Amino acid sequence: MANVGVYVQVPFCQTKCTYCNFHTGVVSSDRFAPYIQAVQREIACERGMLAAADVIPPTGFDWWSIRNATLRLVDADTLYIGGGTPSLLSADLLWSLLLSIYEAFRWESKEVTLEADPETIDEHKARAWVSCGINRISFGSQSFIDDELKAAGRMHRAADIYSAVPTLRHSGISNISFDLIAGLPKQTHESWRYSLAETIRLSPEHVSIYMMEIDEGSRLGLEVIRGGPRYNARDLPPEEAMADFYELAQHDLRAAGYEQYEISNWARPGFASKHNLKYWRREPYLGFGAGAHSFSGKQRWSNVHDAAAYVSAIEKGRSPIDNVQDVTTQMALEEELFLGLRQIGGINLARIEREYSVDLRAKVDRLTSSGMLEQCGDVLRLAPEKLNVSNEILVELLR
Numbered sequence: 001m002a003n004v005g006v007y008v009q010v011p012f013c014q015t016k017c018t019y020c021n022f023h024t025g026v027v028s029s030d031r032f033a034p035y036i037q038a039v040q041r042e043i044a045c046e047r048g049m050l051a052a053a054d055v056i057p058p059t060g061f062d063w064w065s066i067r068n069a070t071l072r073l074v075d076a077d078t079l080y081i082g083g084g085t086p087s088l089l090s091a092d093l094l095w096s097l098l099l100s101i102y103e104a105f106r107w108e109s110k111e112v113t114l115e116a117d118p119e120t121i122d123e124h125k126a127r128a129w130v131s132c133g134i135n136r137i138s139f140g141s142q143s144f145i146d147d148e149l150k151a152a153g154r155m156h157r158a159a160d161i162y163s164a165v166p167t168l169r170h171s172g173i174s175n176i177s178f179d180l181i182a183g184l185p186k187q188t189h190e191s192w193r194y195s196l197a198e199t200i201r202l203s204p205e206h207v208s209i210y211m212m213e214i215d216e217g218s219r220l221g222l223e224v225i226r227g228g229p230r231y232n233a234r235d236l237p238p239e240e241a242m243a244d245f246y247e248l249a250q251h252d253l254r255a256a257g258y259e260q261y262e263i264s265n266w267a268r269p270g271f272a273s274k275h276n277l278k279y280w281r282r283e284p285y286l287g288f289g290a291g292a293h294s295f296s297g298k299q300r301w302s303n304v305h306d307a308a309a310y311v312s313a314i315e316k317g318r319s320p321i322d323n324v325q326d327v328t329t330q331m332a333l334e335e336e337l338f339l340g341l342r343q344i345g346g347i348n349l350a351r352i353e354r355e356y357s358v359d360l361r362a363k364v365d366r367l368t369s370s371g372m373l374e375q376c377g378d379v380l381r382l383a384p385e386k387l388n389v390s391n392e393i394l395v396e397l398l399r
């Protein structure tokens with residue numbers, strides 16, 4: 001059994017970005033400490049909370065066959081503190097959270113990632129992060145053009161990126177991942193090329209590129225759907241520019257020595273995100289905090305999204321889990337295809353057909369002959385030049 005990945009959700013931000021469709025909120029910093037205490041209590045009482053929510057310990061899971069009321073015998077090797085903006089937490093609060101997590105699991109080696117926004121980083125915090133074991137920063141750069149950052153409601157400006165990166169490096173962080181968003185309001189082909197070039201010039205070990213999502217969950221998305229003048233919806237680049245943006249990123253990052261290992265992710269050799277790979281490989285992970293998701297192989301479950309409701313449940317000694325789903329064989333098969341094919345290395349089709357007693361030959365033949373998929377022996381993967389239409393291909397395969 002693979003080691004567990006541990007995720008902690010910190011759902012607080014300084015402002016709400018116009019495109020954001022996450023369950024995050026802007027709250028007073030007085031709310032941070034009670035929230036972190038609730039997360040610590042959830043971790044300490046995890047076994048009882050799982051039982052109360054009818055999460056069934058699957059057979060064969062050593063990490064569930066625990067002798068006492070804690071998860072101490074569970075082997076874990078990645079920890080991801082995400083959000084929201086967890087870099088808003090004080091160094092002391094973060095240290096206390098990390099200590100509880102280190103004590104609750106059995107660690108051999110650790111990849112410990114903290115999501116950090118450029119304007120929240122200073123020397124004192126960065127040094128404290130390194131001394132409490134954080135060895136990877138997922139850095140919310142998003143764009144190097146101030147007009148785009150402003151239009152998207154971001155708090156930082158390009159100058160914050162340029163000052164934060166050396167601060168992180170001097171503090172001893174040797175693994176930085178940059179996030180960029182393709183499709184921001186006011187973005188043009190030239191400005192996108194510039195943000196890519198500046199990213200490459202600052203030489204992070206890892207780059208994630210997210211395509212702008214337009215849906216009802218964000219203020220910008222609502223403006224696109226319903227109209228309105230407030231969130232720069234009219235300045236969004238045209239739909240057809242997105243494929244060009246993606247292809248330019250593929251080209252420039254490859255030329256700079258980055259390997260694409262997933263639809264949205266590139267890394268220097270040896271720097272692929274160990275934590276995120278667990279999601280695509282369907283390895284187990286445990287999530288703590290409001291809205292956090294967990295996966296055991298047999299079940300998926302998640303906590304209540306609302307941070308206040310989460311804290312209240314924990315304070316009353318109730319489980320915060322509000323959704324438990326058994327993973328049926330059909331769902332597991334679909335996940336193997338959908339998640340597995342996101343990885344550039346592809347999937348072992350023969351193993352999947354054998355394990356799930358299915359014959360996918362007709363569908364695969366159709367998609368390979370139309371140039372959407374490539375097959376080499378048992379390995380099936382998305383055709384490299386079709387990654388920008390991966391969703392359509394995956395839907396076709398799962399139909």
Ligand code: SF4
Nearest residue numbers: 013016017020083084
């Ligand atoms: S910082 Fe991230 S999580 Fe927070 S509002 Fe902006 S996009 Fe959403």
